[in-house]
Amino acid sequence: MIFILDLSKYQPDEDGNWTCLGHPEIVLSFSQVNDDICDCPDGSDEPGTAACSGNWFHCRNEGHIPGKLPSSRVNDGVCDYDVCCDGSDEAGLIESLKGTELEFKCENRCKQVHKEYIERIHEERRLLKEASGKRKELIKKATEQRAALKKEIDVKANKVAELKEKLYEKEAALQEVESRESQNKNHKKNTHAEAKPQIVVDAYDVLQKVADAHRKATDDVTKLNAEIERLSKIIETMKVEYNPNFNDPAVKQAIRSYEEYKVNSDEGNAGESSQDVPDVGSVQNVLIGLQDYRAPSAPQSTSLVASTKRKIVKFLEPVLLWLAENGVISYGFESTFGVDTSDYEEDSAELKIHKNIVKKAQDEVSELEKQLEEVQTLHDTEHGPNDILRSLKDTCVADNLGEYVYEFCFYGGAHQKSTKDNSRVDLGKFDNSSYDEAKKTLTLNFENGARCWSGPIRRASITLSCGTESKILQVTEPERCEYFIRGISPAACQEYREDTITTPKLLTVNDEL
Ligand code: MAN
Numbered sequence: 235m236i237f238i239l240d241l242s243k244y245q246p247d248e249d250g251n252w253t254c255l256g257h258p259e260i261v262l263s264f265s266q267v268n269d270d271i272c273d274c275p276d277g278s279d280e281p282g283t284a285a286c287s288g289n290w291f292h293c294r295n296e297g298h299i300p301g302k303l304p305s306s307r308v309n310d311g312v313c314d315y316d317v318c319c320d321g322s323d324e325a326g327l328i329e330s331l332k333g334t335e336l337e338f339k340c341e342n343r344c345k346q347v348h349k350e351y352i353e354r355i356h357e358e359r360r361l362l363k364e365a366s367g368k369r370k371e372l373i374k375k376a377t378e379q380r381a382a383l384k385k386e387i388d389v390k391a392n393k394v395a396e397l398k399e400k401l402y403e404k405e406a407a408l409q410e411v412e413s414r415e416s417q418n419k420n421h422k423k424n425t426h427a428e429a430k431p432q433i434v435v436d437a438y439d440v441l442q443k444v445a446d447a448h449r450k451a452t453d454d455v456t457k458l459n460a461e462i463e464r465l466s467k468i469i470e471t472m473k474v475e476y477n478p479n480f481n482d483p484a485v486k487q488a489i490r491s492y493e494e495y496k497v498n499s500d501e502g503n504a505g506e507s508s509q510d511v512p513d514v515g516s517v518q519n520v521l522i523g524l525q526d527y528r529a530p531s532a533p534q535s536t537s538l539v540a541s542t543k544r545k546i547v548k549f550l551e552p553v554l555l556w557l558a559e560n561g562v563i564s565y566g567f568e569s570t571f572g573v574d575t576s577d578y579e580e581d582s583a584e585l586k587i588h589k590n591i592v593k594k595a596q597d598e599v600s601e602l603e604k605q606l607e608e609v610q611t612l613h614d615t616e617h618g619p620n621d622i623l624r625s626l627k628d629t630c631v632a633d634n635l636g637e638y639v640y641e642f643c644f645y646g647g648a649h650q651k652s653t654k655d656n657s658r659v660d661l662g663k664f665d666n667s668s669y670d671e672a673k674k675t676l677t678l679n680f681e682n683g684a685r686c687w688s689g690p691i692r693r694a695s696i697t698l699s700c701g702t703e704s705k706i707l708q709v710t711e712p713e714r715c716e717y718f719i720r721g722i723s724p725a726a727c728q729e730y731r732e733d734t735i736t737t738p739k740l741l742t743v744n745d746e747l
Contacts, residue, residue: 293318366730686715700727
């Protein structure tokens with residue numbers, strides 16, 4: 235198998251110079267590499283010639299690319315055409331066996347080998363070009379998808395602004411209804427406070443006058459009683475202290491009259507029931523009652539009608555709300571039906587409608603803002619190099635590898651399906667992706683698959699190299715239930731540029747590196 239020697243070490247610097255690999259202090263012109271003169275002590279400047287001695291045999295492969303073969307494979311009777319197409323690795327043995335029955339030949343095949351090599355290079359380049367073309371298409375599709383998201387963002391952002399504008403209007407209308415209804419309620423309260431029937435006002439005035447007279451009369455009686463008490467005491471004293479021997483008939487007559495008065499007065503007092511007469515305090519209470527008297531909002535019969543109406547409107551409210559929302563009737567349908575909402579404890583239907591409208595508008599704005607955020611995140615997130623994986627989202631790759639069909643979906647899941655019984659095992663859900671610049675490979679990691687029987691949770695790592703199609707080439711399970719999947723995809727390709735394609739300068743054997 236041919237292998238391209240680490241060519242990255244055989245590149246001129248910007249001045250066209252090159253340094254010996256094991257001796258960086260020795261600077262040569264790049265033209266001295268493979269010029270058949272050994273300049274570096276480690277022989278690194280002559281990888282393609284035999285100029286520097288060592289354990290390697292160098293074949294010139296005229297017409298093709300020079301090769302380098304381990305000395306152990308020189309003159310061993312096997313023509314190593316893959317490295318030395320000129321057959322020179324066996325020249326010594328051929329020469330020594332010439333004329334014997336072991337004589338053999340390693341004809342120079344460089345012309346044919348080079349032709350095939352060039353064809354292969356062309357084919358590889360053609361495939362690389364094709365794969366890069368597909369990569370370009372994927373990137374184009376991803377760009378278009380992103381642009382479509384941008385459009386969606388703009389449309390949604392405009393719609394959010396528009397809905398917000400409408401929401402502000404609806405909020406303003408709600409505020410207006412709220413303040414109107416609260417004003418109405420206050421006005422109603424105040425109107426009620428003033429509403430005092432005339433008969434109550436008149437009764438109050440009359441009773442106030444009666445109360446005043448009552449109070450005055452009560453005061454007078456109290457005063458007179460005190461006077462009588464005082465005079466009674468004088469006469470009582472006189473009755474006790476006068477001298478009956480003086481025989482003054484006027485005094486005697488006065489004492490007799492007083493005693494009669496006393497008797498009559500006691501009898502009169504005994505028959506009187508003062509409890510039947512309301513005192514000044516209770517009259518005053520009645521007055522206070524009259525002063526605080528408030529007329530009922532409506533006579534009993536009207537109130538009943540109003541409450542029945544209110545019940546009917548309440549019962550029909552969902553229908554009325556619907557009709558009002560659809561413009562069939564006006565929002566203030568309660569007043570249309572003669573229902574007074576000003577002393578409602580709960581919100582009026584109109585207020586409810588407005589609150590409902592605002593709530594709906596708020597929900598609509600929040601829902602759209604949520605959607606906008608999701609689309610924005612989808613737009614802003616970079617999906618792989620050049621956003622290429624965006625276009626592959628939800629596409630799947632499946633290949634039969636004998637015992638199992640392995641399958642993975644970009645941004646989806648990875649599965650292992652038995653070809654015997656069709657049972658499907660979850661190998662994990664897409665978790666992350668990364669691109670290795672040096673290896674030019676794209677890796678997708680799938681985590682949290684089905685748990686392995688008495689083992690770990692399955693996971694899969696898929697490494698893709700550049701290819702014309704997406705395909706799984708090989709699956710290994712180095713640790714139980716940990717899957718390494720190797721494959722190809724245009725998504726792992728790079729831009730195709732003729733000038734970046736390097737052709738090998740030296741052929742050597744694979745197992746030597
Ligand atoms: C199944 C497959 C295998 C896995 C074993 C573990 O047979 O998923 O890949 O190694 O289970 O028990």
